[in-house]
Amino acid sequence: MTDHLLDTRQMARFAADGFLRWDALVPVDLNEAVCRQMEEGIPRATAGRPLDKAWPDTPIAEVFRMPEIQGITRSLVGPDPLYDHHAVHTVDAGREQGQIWHADAIIDTRTHFDIQFFYFAHDTPREMGGTMFLPGSHYRRISESDIARYQNFLGQTPMVCEAGTVAVAHHGIWHCAQPNLTDAKRYMFKLRLNPTVKQCRLWNTTDLDDPEIGKILGTNHGWYGNEVRLEVVNRIKFWRFLTGNESFDVSYWLSRLENTPETELAAS
Amino acid sequence: MSTNLRQKLLILYLHSPDLKSKVVAWSAYDGTGRDQNTSGESEEPPYSSVVDAMEDGWRVVQFPQQFPAYPGSEYTTSYLKFEYILEKLEDRND
Numbered sequence: 147m148t149d150h151l152l153d154t155r156q157m158a159r160f161a162a163d164g165f166l167r168w169d170a171l172v173p174v175d176l177n178e179a180v181c182r183q184m185e186e187g188i189p190r191a192t193a194g195r196p197l198d199k200a201w202p203d204t205p206i207a208e209v210f211r212m213p214e215i216q217g218i219t220r221s222l223v224g225p226d227p228l229y230d231h232h233a234v235h236t237v238d239a240g241r242e243q244g245q246i247w248h249a250d251a252i253i254d255t256r257t258h259f260d261i262q263f264f265y266f267a268h269d270t271p272r273e274m275g276g277t278m279f280l281p282g283s284h285y286r287r288i289s290e291s292d293i294a295r296y297q298n299f300l301g302q303t304p305m306v307c308e309a310g311t312v313a314v315a316h317h318g319i320w321h322c323a324q325p326n327l328t329d330a331k332r333y334m335f336k337l338r339l340n341p342t343v344k345q346c347r348l349w350n351t352t353d354l355d356d357p358e359i360g361k362i363l364g365t366n367h368g369w370y371g372n373e374v375r376l377e378v379v380n381r382i383k384f385w386r387f388l389t390g391n392e393s394f395d396v397s398y399w400l401s402r403l404e405n406t407p408e409t410e411l412a413a414s
Numbered sequence: 415m416s417t418n419l420r421q422k423l424l425i426l427y428l429h430s431p432d433l434k435s436k437v438v439a440w441s442a443y444d445g446t447g448r449d450q451n452t453s454g455e456s457e458e459p460p461y462s463s464v465v466d467a468m469e470d471g472w473r474v475v476q477f478p479q480q481f482p483a484y485p486g487s488e489y490t491t492s493y494l495k496f497e498y499i500l501e502k503l504e505d506r507n508d
Contacts, residue, residue: 242450243452244453246453278453278454285491286493287490287491293493295425295441297441298441298455298459299438300438302457324454371438371494372430376489377491379489
């Protein structure tokens with residue numbers, strides 16, 4: 147099955163930025179049905195259930211059964227993910243203060259990763275906020291809102307989007323809801339999923355050796371300054387995990403550190 | 415000293431420990447009550463560097479200490495390292 151799976155460039159972009167987005171992916175009529183459902187409330191399911199058994203047959207369940215969403219999910223967390231939790235996030239009309247920056251987790255030392263879908267079922271112009279993401283923040287070990295003193299970063303990226311836009315993020319991504327200066331309440335549906343398989347080569351790997359991969363993994367988002375090389379090292383380690391290729395490198399960063407001839411001589 | 419003076423804080427995060435290096439992140443907290451700064455409110459920093467802010471009258475009140483990496487955590491990233499806290503005193507009635 148390769149329909150709607152991510153390709154390797156998309157996976158590298160996920161590894162570098164910590165999130166991907168698809169604009170106006172969900173059809174209009176389904177967005178409208180989900181908006182009505184969110185106004186009524188969507189009860190939470192039990193954490194740890196298989197995703198396909200989490201919800202009754204409702205519009206939100208239909209969104210996550212879309213082949214495109216299934217392909218994204220399968221590429222990142224495999225064929226049988228677990229439902230962790232969901233939330234209908236709202237920002238009241240006229241709210242001038244943004245949410246504090248945070249990540250949705252305590253310190254998480256795994257290389258395995260959860261994903262979070264951010265689904266915007268109605269148009270979200272900048273004056274309505276959108277979720278602000280900090281690209282490349284997902285490897286940083288922090289505990290939830292320990293980063294609340296920060297307000298602005300070079301390269302911070304608001305989700306300004308049309309109805310039906312979906313983003314999917316690594317669980318560690320730094321983000322915050324933005325002020326809503328309109329007269330309408332803003333909604334965003336968030337869903338967290340856990341993997342049940344090793345997250346190795348789950349996407350369409352026919353372009354695994356694309357020469358652009360190293361360039362994508364070497365992206366400098368600017369806000370981490372002199373630590374850019376450490377960020378790239380963490381992406382290399384993540385890419386080795388994702389591909390199973392323990393000799394993968396970018397610009398010789400890890401190979402240089404792994405060159406320990408005195409150890410090999412002693413072993414021989 | 416006027417009793418109406420209140421502290422404004424500007425927190426600048428730099429590319430490196432060099433006070434002339436580029437600002438990569440920033441926050442502001444205003445004790446006069448005039449500005450209600452919040453997350454994501456600006457795309458460009460108010461100053462290009464700490465020295466640039468000093469030239470505009472901001473006083474540096476805290477430097478980041480530097481520590482060697484803990485063994486086993488050499489490649490771990492977390493908070494922004496080069497955080498400088500600056501202050502100005504302003505009359506809250508101005």
